[in-house]
Amino acid sequence: MQGINPIILIWARKQSGFSLGEVAIYFKKEPRFIQDWENGTSSPSFPQLEKLANKYKRPTALFFFPEIPEETLISQSFRTLPKQEVEYIQPHLRHIIRKAKVMQINLSELNNGINPVEKKILNLINIKNKSINEVAKELRLLLDISLETQSTYKKPKLAFKAWRNVLEKYGIFVFKDSFKDEGFSGFCLYDEVFPVIYINNSLPPSRQVFTLFHELAHLLFGIDGIEMLSNNQDYHNKLSETNKKIEVFCNAFSSKFLVPDAAFDQYLDNEVNDTSLEDIAKQFVVSREVILRKFLDNQKITTDFYTKKVRQWKDEYELDKKQNRSQSTGGNPNYTKRAYLGENYMELAFSQYYNNNISIRQLADYLDVKPWRIPTMESLIFEDSSRL
Numbered sequence: 001m002q003g004i005n006p007i008i009l010i011w012a013r014k015q016s017g018f019s020l021g022e023v024a025i026y027f028k029k030e031p032r033f034i035q036d037w038e039n040g041t042s043s044p045s046f047p048q049l050e051k052l053a054n055k056y057k058r059p060t061a062l063f064f065f066p067e068i069p070e071e072t073l074i075s076q077s078f079r080t081l082p083k084q085e086v087e088y089i090q091p092h093l094r095h096i097i098r099k100a101k102v103m104q105i106n107l108s109e110l111n112n113g114i115n116p117v118e119k120k121i122l123n124l125i126n127i128k129n130k131s132i133n134e135v136a137k138e139l140r141l142l143l144d145i146s147l148e149t150q151s152t153y154k155k156p157k158l159a160f161k162a163w164r165n166v167l168e169k170y171g172i173f174v175f176k177d178s179f180k181d182e183g184f185s186g187f188c189l190y191d192e193v194f195p196v197i198y199i200n201n202s203l204p205p206s207r208q209v210f211t212l213f214h215e216l217a218h219l220l221f222g223i224d225g226i227e228m229l230s231n232n233q234d235y236h237n238k239l240s241e242t243n244k245k246i247e248v249f250c251n252a253f254s255s256k257f258l259v260p261d262a263a264f265d266q267y268l269d270n271e272v273n274d275t276s277l278e279d280i281a282k283q284f285v286v287s288r289e290v291i292l293r294k295f296l297d298n299q300k301i302t303t304d305f306y307t308k309k310v311r312q313w314k315d316e317y318e319l320d321k322k323q324n325r326s327q328s329t330g331g332n333p334n335y336t337k338r339a340y341l342g343e344n345y346m347e348l349a350f351s352q353y354y355n356n357n358i359s360i361r362q363l364a365d366y367l368d369v370k371p372w373r374i375p376t377m378e379s380l381i382f383e384d385s386s387r388l
Contacts (some may be wrong), residue, residue, distance in 0.1 A: 003064050004049065011068045013038075016056040017091040028056055056151055061368055072101075077189065077224045082238035086229065092180045100175070100189050100198050101366075106366050107194040110348050112130055115193050120171035122195060127220045132249060135220070136257040143170070156205035159285040163212055167197075168344045172216065174209075176201040176340045183364040187226035188215040197218050201340065204317065206287035213254035221246060255293060259284045263315045264294050272301050288313060337369060338380045346347055346381055 020038075024031040027048070036042040044052060053060040063068070071316025073088045074097060089097075124142060127135050140146075143166050153159035154165060158240070164174045172195055179200040185207060186199045197215045199208045211227055239247060261283075268274045272295050277288045284291070289310055298308045338346060346367065353363040364371040 004037075004043045004354070005063060005065060006038050008065055008068060010038045010345065012056045012058050012062065015071065015073075015094070016058075017089060017094045018055070019081055056259060057091075071098075078226045078240065079223065080188070080243040081226055085238065088183070090181050096177050096179060096198065097187065099177070100187070103173070103175060104189060104191055104196055105192045106349075107196075110366065111194075113193070115171050116171060117171045121167070121195060121216070122171065122192070122222075124170075132252045133261065135223055136260065138251055139216075139257055140260075145166075147260070147284075148260075150285060153264060153285045154282075155182075155286070156209055157284055160199075160205050160209050160212065160226065163209060165344070166343060167212070167216065168342070170199060171190055171195070172219065173345065174199065174212065174342060175345070176342075178202050183228055185227040186211040186215050188194070188218050188224060190219055190222055190224050204287065205284075206281070206290075210254050210258065210287060210290060213257050214250045217250035217253040218246075221249075223248070255290055257268060258286050259294055268295075268298055268300060272305075330331075332371050334373065334376050334380060337367070341367065344379070346377070350378060350381060362383075 020031045020034050023034045026035065033065060037044055048063075050060055050064060053063070074089060074094065074221075075081070075083065078086070096319070105323075118141075121139070125135065125138055141243045144165060145162075152161070153162055154174040160337065167174055174197045176199045179202055182200070182202055185203060186197065188195065188197045197212060197219070199211055199215075201208070203211070214227050215225055223246075225246075264280075267280055270280075272292075277291050280291045281288045282326075285370060290308055292301070292306055296303065349363055352358045353360065358366070358373055360371055364374055367374075367377060
């Protein structure tokens with residue numbers, strides 16, 4: 001087919017994170033077949049091009065562009081991530097990162113370029129020359145959420161919803177998605193007006209809560225960030241000294257905000273066992289791993305004990321998830337979409353529609369659904385949102 005730019009074919013494949021071999025398998029061809037497209041000796045037919053566009057999650061028209069479009073590389077966005085780890089980011093997560101950038105554009109369009117909140121966390125909290133404890137205390141005072149209030153959330157899923165709402169009240173927009181890669185917990189994209197945080201919905205809600213504040217710390221540094229699981233020691237060893245300090249700060253900040261040292265001190269003489277860890281975790285509505293780490297930091301347990309316990313919980317979680325998956329009949333896509341977008345974003349999009357500022361087709365684009373799903377999505381706004 002004439003007019004296809006081979007350079008765009010190469011660029012789109014690499015940006016999407018696919019190898020020649022993976023694309024060849026998708027088309028049930030030899031790698032040489034795809035390579036011929038990319039060096040210009042042959043071209044895909046239009047049906048093949050549409051199939052390629054679907055694989056790369058790109059518009060078909062892109063392949064006819066005369067030049068590569070401007071698009072920030074993942075390595076440029078997440079500068080704290082070692083080059084070797086960037087290569088591990090799978091195509092699906094790469095697509096979600098691109099979606100996150102689209103969401104920032106959506107937020108700007110729906111808000112006429114102005115963040116609608118009066119008080120913004122990123123303007124009110126300056127981490128320069130402050131200790132982690134000082135920043136954590138300052139944030140809790142700003143958000144005006146006491147430990148007593150935090151304990152009333154009862155379950156991590158409800159806690160996440162509460163923290164999400166309060167962060168959005170202060171100008172941080174939070175979205176969720178299934179990363180289909182449990183090696184990454186979440187990421188954030190810094191912007192002076194519309195900063196966003198994305199959370200991996202595939203992980204337990206208690207982990208999502210911790211990641212939420214880990215990513216907030218990245219935003220307080222004024223940088224994009226992406227969080228790999230904390231027990232990935234290879235990842236931490238590859239970080240530069242500066243980036244290692246940032247990651248240590250972000251992890252400690254999340255821990256000290258959710259479980260302040262002063263509040264945890266009363267438990268330091270407790271026997272560390274499954275029952276005590278469960279009870280303390282419920283009190284702060286965090287994961288058992290956060291509590292276990294607090295004991296480790298206070299030298300009440302050994303690193304070996306900590307590592308074995310985390311591995312045990314991970315194995316138990318994987319087993320439970322496998323069993324639940326085999327019994328699952330599938331979720332409601334509309335509830336899933338609401339959980340991913342959040343109530344506040346959905347209300348924002350619908351308010352623009354009700355005010356005749358956007359069409360129903362534009363509304364569908366902002367919600368990333370087909371237009372026929374709009375009435376059902378609308379009904380979810382007025383429904384009890386405890387499912388979120």
